[in-house]
Amino acid sequence: MKLATIKDGSRDGRLVVVSRDLTQMTDAAFLARTLQAALDDWARVAPHLATLAQSLETGAVPAERFHEHDAASPLPRAYQWIEAATDAAGPDDGPELRQGASDAILGPREPILAADEAWGIDLGGGIAVITGDVPMGAEPAQAREAIRLVMLVNAVALRGSADSPAGTDGRLGAASPTFSPVAVTPDELGEAWDGGRLGGTLCVDLNGKPLGRVDAGIGTRFDFPALVARAARTRRLTAGTIVGSGTVADQPEGGQGASIEAGGSGHSSLAGLRRAEAAGGADPRTPLLGFGDTVRIEMLDERRHSIFGAIEQSVESV
Template sequence: MKLASFHDGSRDGQLAVVSRDLGSACYASGIAATLQQALQDWNFIAPQLQTLSDALNSGHARHAFAFDPALCLAPLPRAFQWALASCAPEESAPPGHAPDGAAPALFLAAGDTLRGPCGPLPALPGALDFEPQLAAIVADAPRAATADQGQDAIRLLALACPLRLREAPWADSCPATAFAPVALTPDELGPAWQAGVASLTLQASLNGRKTGLLDTRRAWPLGQLAAACARTRALTAGSLLGAGPTPAASGHSSIQQRRASGLQAAWLQAGDALHLQARAKDGAPLFGAIDLRLS
């Protein structure tokens, strides 16, 4: 199923189920008011949301309405924890497999005000960059969880575009993150989801020009990421984990990578427009697009 949080004047938005083709939606009224509420009692609430999703996809949901991503907040507008991998696995690793014995280094980013897909983001001075990636929204996981336990804790997948200040200390390096409007359960990916690895292509463009096609198979496996985050403490339902920089299959994954290759590229500035979309092999719509402008 696919879920979104609509702007209703509150900080956490109003939870809605979205159709598979992203054409329609239906508020989850009477089931759960917010996504965080659903995550905290997932085993009880998720089957009810799935029933509503089935009705919506079959055209039998009452009170369905046309889905408008411009009215959406981030799927999870506030997260108890927003932890990201700081770098990608070694490029020599086979797709979907981190190097033997390797573990992602993590840093914490601001999770108190996560942005929706169409709102403005601050154009902060300095070496401001973007870093498209998949993220997992997880349930409770124990301290010292294994990668398998981490994978089992994944409830939803989301598409994120953190802004990165390349010259700032780690604690200040991710001032804002935008999210595509829809989060989805991993089963929505079908065969593109195997052993905690999503086989998707992220299409990124800046000011209407394509910057790269990114291969999510080459990022950190999300179950391994959850295990790394739980090394010393348990994870709480509603924690948000980012897979980190997504290596490019063609082009470049970020401005920093383009500059490192010897090409000229200006850092992000006011007026720049970012577009990000995720595609499976069959081209089906997944999370919806991130379309934002820096101001």
């Protein structure tokens, strides 16, 4: 099933079930007012949501048009947002994780705001999952069972200079992430979801032109059970925790990959493109994001239909 949160003037919005083709929706607030409420009572609520989703497909329940621009983030605020550090590993070669801001998650059509382009604004196309409760010390198999929903993410990074609010590594003053309009249960993804990774081409556009067309199934270094288990190694995770793959990369083992213009799969971040440009010893020629730039992130199924809806954002001055 596919779930979304519709803006209704409240902080956490209203939960709806969305049709597979993303054209229709039906109210689910009588089952759970918000997605967080559904996650908190997933064992009881999820079967009823699945029945509602099937009824929506057959026209057996009242429906209205689903407009992506009316959607907030599936979780407008979340208990945790944890992301894998791209091309980095911990001391035991497991994933290195970074904790980001999740108290005010951007909607899929909300602008990326910054006070200064010198903050070094970068996009970061990736995949994310929402978990149920995960006990401390969970093994990957146990972590896999706790994955409730899958989304796309634009994990905006601030790569500015040492005197910018972003610091030099993008962790201080980090920007809020943005997630796709729709969150999807793993069973709905069919063979594209192998239990740990989502296969399929992540389409990343910058200013209307292709920047990346990377297969997410091979472009993520660690699978999600490993990431979730790593996050739960020293603490329990509560339902509604979001874990991100890190930027989907053409060469997850450290290679730089080729741009689309050069016949490659391109990149899901400008940092990746700039590293590729610098690989031959030259200075990177592509700038990071500036005011007025636009970003679009989407994934299509085999029939060229959008699976999660699209993240579409402009970069604007505060």
